[in-house]
Amino acid sequence: MSDDAHDSMLAHPDRLLPADPAVRDVARRLYASTKDLPIISPHSHVPPAWLVDDEPFPDPASLLLVPDHYVLRLLHANGAELSDLGRGPNGPLELDEAAARKAWRILFENYHLFRGTPVKYWFDTTFADVFGITEAPSAANADAVYDQVAEALTTPEFRPRALFERFGIEVLATTDDPLDDLAAHRALAADPTFTGRVVPTFRPDRFLEPARGDWPDLVRRLGESADTDTGTYAGYVAALEARRRYFRDNGAVSSDHSHLDLGTEPLATPDAERIYAAALRGEATTDEATAFRRHMMSETARMATEDGLVMTLHPGVRRDHDVDNLARYGHDVGSDIPVSVEVTDSLRPLLGRYGNHPDLHLVLFTIDETVFSREIAPLAGFYRSFYAGVPWWFIDAPEAIRRFRGAVTETAGFYRTSGFIDDTRAFLSIPTRHDMSRRLDAAYLAELVSTHRLTEEEAAATALDLVTTIPKKVFKL
Structure with a gap:
């Protein structure tokens, strides 16, 4: 296949840039000024x-396939069995060669199913730029491409550290459970041969949800x-504070939170103590459990003003919508489905207390695009602590990112947004995703x-700042 065909099918140099030649020339110059800059990845799921x-x-x-719920969900929708895609009852399986090839x-x-999706864009660019593959994926070349990638993975250049350096990653944040040591x-921090910066992120979701059946045991383990004795509400709060300090002392810069809604109404201390005690006995009602979790989100903001961890929120996802596949394959197989989100009134209690606190940075991500211009941009355009998170997960895609810039910029500008996050388990797609963002920002500018x-000149300075x-x-980096 010719180089021209390769460019047109997998990784055209002008991909995502404007079609108008005059505008495209400006975008090319803007993109050229940022394309080789180091990657800052403040939210990912790469295992350290x-x-x-x-x-x-x-x-x-x-x-490239098994851990990526973007890929699994669309293949599943079109008839593929998750068991044939490397998933077992407790997550990804260790595959022998026959299972991996299958x-x-x-x-x-089924590669055609991804046409028009960001998944195809990420795969195309990764295949072309990382592995030098020059043919579009198809049934006919599946085994040949598998062999080419497998051979590359045996070489020193494709070890994780070599790729980290090759990708130009300056900072990589992982996502970590509060119990993690x-x-x-x-x-990594003590290894003089590793020069990158990898920081943990405090992810306490399951410890803030008393409605969970395993919550009393989780609190005990916390x-x-x-x-710290977590037999009382005060002890529970102290344990969370202690683990946050532990994470901060080990390099963490942020905590990450994903709940169904954004409620932040605080409880009076006696009410929090009463619900906590009931939850430990397994007797808290659904409404009480929800009220306690919302109270703890305000408490988390209070903790952030004291320990300095950035508070990131990404609400509005019905986790594991497909209960059958949850039972068969566990979490993170692609059946999480977005729901609508209310922002303004939900965050008012928290922002009323801490919205202008000099030590709080609160970054709100959403999958509900309807709130970009109506709620998120006006909040980011007023409160000193509040930043609009860029599109992530279902909407970390070209058209959604364009819509985000159009919806948010006129009210909040560029400097009240977060910068791009890749939010990925797919390590090799990190440079591809950041490159996508840089191209789209160059096009918008x-x-x-x-x-x-x-x-x-203003556009070039903004592209650099982004x-x-x-x-x-x-992210206080």
């Missing part, structure tokens, strides 16, 4: 043990981890230049 162990990745399917063939036989992070709303100054400021 990969970088500690620096072992070769096992096989192409286990690396999953890979299913992906390649963070041994992998300490090992207390053991913090060496070029439109502002072409309509004489910005000079090209990938350097802004994420470092928002």
Whole structure:
């Protein structure tokens, strides 16, 4: 296949840039000024043990397909069995070569299903730029491409640390349970041969949801981890504070929270104590459990003003909508479905207390695009602590990112947004996703230049800030 065909099918140099030649020329210059800058990734799901162990990745399917719920969900919708895609009752399976090839063939036989989706864009760019693959995936070349990728993964250049350096990652934040001892992070920090910066993120969702059947046991384990008695509400709060300090002392810069809604109404202390005691006995009602969780979100903001961790929120997802697949394959197989979100009144209690606190940075991500211009942008345009998170998960896609910029910028500008986050378990897609964001921002800024709303010098300075100054400021890096 010719180089021209390769460019047109997999990774055209002008992908995502404007079609109008005059605007495209401006966008090319803006993109060129940022495309090789280091990557700041303040929210991802890459296991830090990969970088500690620096072992070769096992096989192409286990690396690129099995852990990626974007891929699983659309293949499942079109008839593929998750068991054939490397998923077992407790998550990803260790695949032998036959099983890995089978999953890979299913992906390649159904590659057309991803046309028009960001998944195809990420795969195309990863195949072309990372592996040098010059043919579009198909049933006919599935085994040949598998062999090419598998061979690359055996070489030193494709070890996790080599790729970390090759991708130009300056900072990578992982997502970690409050019970984690963070041994992998300490090992990386103490290793003089590893020059990158990898930081943990405090993710306490399951410890803030008393409606969970396992919550009393979780709280007990939290207390053991913090060496604190969690038999009382005061002890529970102290244990959370202690684990946050532990994470901060081991490099964390943020806490991450995902609940169904954004409620933040605080409880009076006696009410919080009463519900907590009932929840430990398994007697709290659904309404009480919800009220307690909302109270704890305000408490989390209070803690953030004291320990300095950035507070990121991404609400509005009905987790594990497909109860049958949850029972068969566990979490994170693609059946999480968005729901609508109310922002203004839900966050008013929290923002009324801490919205202008100098030590709080609150970043709100959403999958509900209807709130971008109506609620999120006006809040970001007023409260000193509040930042609009860029599109993530279902809407970290070209058209949604364009809509986000159009909806938010006129009210909040660029400097009240978070900078791009990749939110990925797919390590090899990190540079692809950040490159996508840089191209789309260059395109948007070029439109502002072409309509004489910005000079090209202003646009170039903004493009630089979007990938350097802004994420470092928002995430206190």
